[in-house]
Amino acid sequence: MEFFIFRNMTIERFFSKYKASFSGYEDISFIDPDAERYIWFYLSPIKTNNKVIAAEIRNYIDLLKLTISRIPSGKTLIIFTINDIYSINTITGDNDIKEAVKYYNSTLYELALEHNNIKVLDFENFLSRYSSTELIDWKYYFISQMALNPRLSSPFQDWFKEQINSIELKRKKCLILDLDSTLWGGILGEDGIEGIQIGGDYPGNAFLMFQQQIEELGKQGVILAVCSKNNIEDVRQAWSLNDSIVLKENHFAALKINWGNKSDNIKSLAQELNIGLDSMVFLDDNPSERELIKTVIPEVEVPDFPTQPYMLPVFFKSIAEKYFSIYNLTSEDLSKTKQYKENALRNSLKSTFTDMNDYIRSLEIELTIEEVNNITIVRAAQMTQKTNQFNLTTQRYTDTDLSEMLSEGAKIYTLSVKDKFGDSGITGLCICKLKGETVDIDSFLLSCRILGKGIEDAFMNWILKELKQLNFKTIHSKFISSAKNIQVKEFYERFGFEIISESESVKLYNLDLENKIINLSDNYNYK
Amino acid sequence: MKRKIKEIAAQVFETQVNDDTNQDNCENWDSLRHLNFIIELETEFDVSFEPEEIAAMTSLSIVESMIQQKRQ
Numbered sequence: 001m002e003f004f005i006f007r008n009m010t011i012e013r014f015f016s017k018y019k020a021s022f023s024g025y026e027d028i029s030f031i032d033p034d035a036e037r038y039i040w041f042y043l044s045p046i047k048t049n050n051k052v053i054a055a056e057i058r059n060y061i062d063l064l065k066l067t068i069s070r071i072p073s074g075k076t077l078i079i080f081t082i083n084d085i086y087s088i089n090t091i092t093g094d095n096d097i098k099e100a101v102k103y104y105n106s107t108l109y110e111l112a113l114e115h116n117n118i119k120v121l122d123f124e125n126f127l128s129r130y131s132s133t134e135l136i137d138w139k140y141y142f143i144s145q146m147a148l149n150p151r152l153s154s155p156f157q158d159w160f161k162e163q164i165n166s167i168e169l170k171r172k173k174c175l176i177l178d179l180d181s182t183l184w185g186g187i188l189g190e191d192g193i194e195g196i197q198i199g200g201d202y203p204g205n206a207f208l209m210f211q212q213q214i215e216e217l218g219k220q221g222v223i224l225a226v227c228s229k230n231n232i233e234d235v236r237q238a239w240s241l242n243d244s245i246v247l248k249e250n251h252f253a254a255l256k257i258n259w260g261n262k263s264d265n266i267k268s269l270a271q272e273l274n275i276g277l278d279s280m281v282f283l284d285d286n287p288s289e290r291e292l293i294k295t296v297i298p299e300v301e302v303p304d305f306p307t308q309p310y311m312l313p314v315f316f317k318s319i320a321e322k323y324f325s326i327y328n329l330t331s332e333d334l335s336k337t338k339q340y341k342e343n344a345l346r347n348s349l350k351s352t353f354t355d356m357n358d359y360i361r362s363l364e365i366e367l368t369i370e371e372v373n374n375i376t377i378v379r380a381a382q383m384t385q386k387t388n389q390f391n392l393t394t395q396r397y398t399d400t401d402l403s404e405m406l407s408e409g410a411k412i413y414t415l416s417v418k419d420k421f422g423d424s425g426i427t428g429l430c431i432c433k434l435k436g437e438t439v440d441i442d443s444f445l446l447s448c449r450i451l452g453k454g455i456e457d458a459f460m461n462w463i464l465k466e467l468k469q470l471n472f473k474t475i476h477s478k479f480i481s482s483a484k485n486i487q488v489k490e491f492y493e494r495f496g497f498e499i500i501s502e503s504e505s506v507k508l509y510n511l512d513l514e515n516k517i518i519n520l521s522d523n524y525n526y527k
Numbered sequence: 528m529k530r531k532i533k534e535i536a537a538q539v540f541e542t543q544v545n546d547d548t549n550q551d552n553c554e555n556w557d558s559l560r561h562l563n564f565i566i567e568l569e570t571e572f573d574v575s576f577e578p579e580e581i582a583a584m585t586s587l588s589i590v591e592s593m594i595q596q597k598r599q
Contacts, residue, residue, distance in 0.1 A: 010559075012559055013559075013562075013563055013566075016563075139578060140562070140566075142578070143562070143578045143581065144558075144562050146562075150562070150563075150566045151566065151570070
């Protein structure tokens with residue numbers, strides 16, 4: 001069950017693309033404990049007395065608070081804002097409903113601040129596309145209590161999917177900005193400090209608003225940085241002399257203002273700021289610079305920049321929503337909670353078995369080991385970037401790096417793990433570089449989510465067996481210590497690798513594969 | 528038209544249907560799917576059914592004759 005939905009109207013049709021179950025109308029007595037996520041979707045009640053409507057809306061908050069205290073902790077609750085969309089009794093001039101709606105919605109945001117598993121969806125964002133006559137089809141309201149026009153279900157589902165994506169999307173951390181024709185109109189080096197277009201008439205006013213919007217992003221915690229081809233003295237002079245410029249040196253956490261290659265500059269920004277390239281967004285009006293970054297550093301998000309300054313507000317809104325929306329719950333987090341649940345199930349099994357092997361066999365673990373392909377290469381590269389603990393060498397690669405290795409004849413294996421409780425997907429990687437009859441294991445890593453079941457040994461044995469079958473005679477491997485990988489310090493020793501040199505941080509190994517006997521454990525199914 | 532109706536019915540009721548399918552012999556034809564079925568029919572054939580008609584449309588053959596009436 002993906003969703004359990006608390007509701008007060010007939011809304012099933014609006015979630016037909018999801019596996020969802022529903023509460024009774026205004027019924028909070030039952031909470032499905034096994035739902036992955038919960039939704040609170042209450043619509044404004046359809047009544048004719050404004051005071052009654054207002055009181056009901058306020059009462060919904062009490063129902064909601066009680067529900068929050070009862071849903072399983074750590075699970076996400078997505079709450080829709082409420083809106084007065086029907087306005088049946090418009091004769092009176094009172095503000096009761098407006099006040100109640102305001103109270104309801106502001107309480108939602110307060111709750112979201114208190115509980116980080118609560119996400120608020122601004123339903124107005126969807127409703128505002130329609131006129132009030134489009135929002136309800138009274139025929140369907142009267143025959144089935146559908147308070148939203150059933151014909152809106154298809155656009156609703158599209159909208160809802162976007163919202164879910166933005167909730168799950170990891171927020172980017174840093175916005176990297178070009179200067180000329182991006183933050184102001186014109187070219188500083190040619191037009192001079194007063195010649196650039198910022199503030200005043202169009203297009204300067206459009207750039208001014210853009211800078212102000214970016215300043216607001218900065219206030220919300222987005223790191224701002226500059227990567228621009230200018231003379232830094234010119235820029236500093238512009239910052240100190242042109243008062244129309246909003247974004248000045250103190251707004252930026254780091255500056256790369258030089259005539260060097262922008263991809264190198266962005267890489268060094270990432271190092272300087274100590275954040276991943278995949279948490280950066282780069283804005284530049286110049287398509288060839290954008291292309292360069294897209295090609296050389298595909299982890300960096302590079303949105304197309306508008307060709308006309310009057311398009312900047314729409315552009316800003318789209319990047320703000322796409323990359324910097326306040327939710328930082330990642331899809332990984334969501335699947336983690338699922339996996340935690342699965343781990344809990346596994347633990348509950350633990351006591352009923354006589355020994356560890358017995359327990360592992362009962363999990364019906366399926367290991368799929370295959371050579372990397374066009375599709376899995378991205379995940380493979382991502383694993384080298386993200387895996388810290390069970391990682392023998394902690395070499396970080398991009399998918400371009402991996403493609404290059406493949407073209408040089410390397411063998412790259414991915415491991416996918418499944419058991420009777422769920423599919424963990426690709427969670428292991430081994431990179432083998434080949435030189436004649438010798439294999440150099442460049443990287444060997446597993447996600448810590450799958451550890452504790454002997455899978456790491458099975459994976460390594462499978463690799464050794466495969467390499468032996470391919471008639472390789474010797475294996476070279478190494479352990480490079482990092483701050484986090486101490487647990488794998490003795491890993492190769494377990495397989496009979498001999499240490500050929502050892503320093504404080506690096507151990508080099510050798511294995512005579514020709515005379516090695518390898519047995520695959522029958523605790524697992526190999527595919 | 529008959530084919531289109533059956534196509535929509537099969538999709539909404541998530542099961543195989545035939546000319547004799549009706550609310551009683553089709554397990555998935557519940558009240559919620561009934562409305563979804565009607566909404567899809569209204570959209571597909573560009574007609575609008577009155578609530579009384581909706582309540583009476585309990586088999587595929589009734590549905591077909593009802594739509595034929597509407598389109599005359």
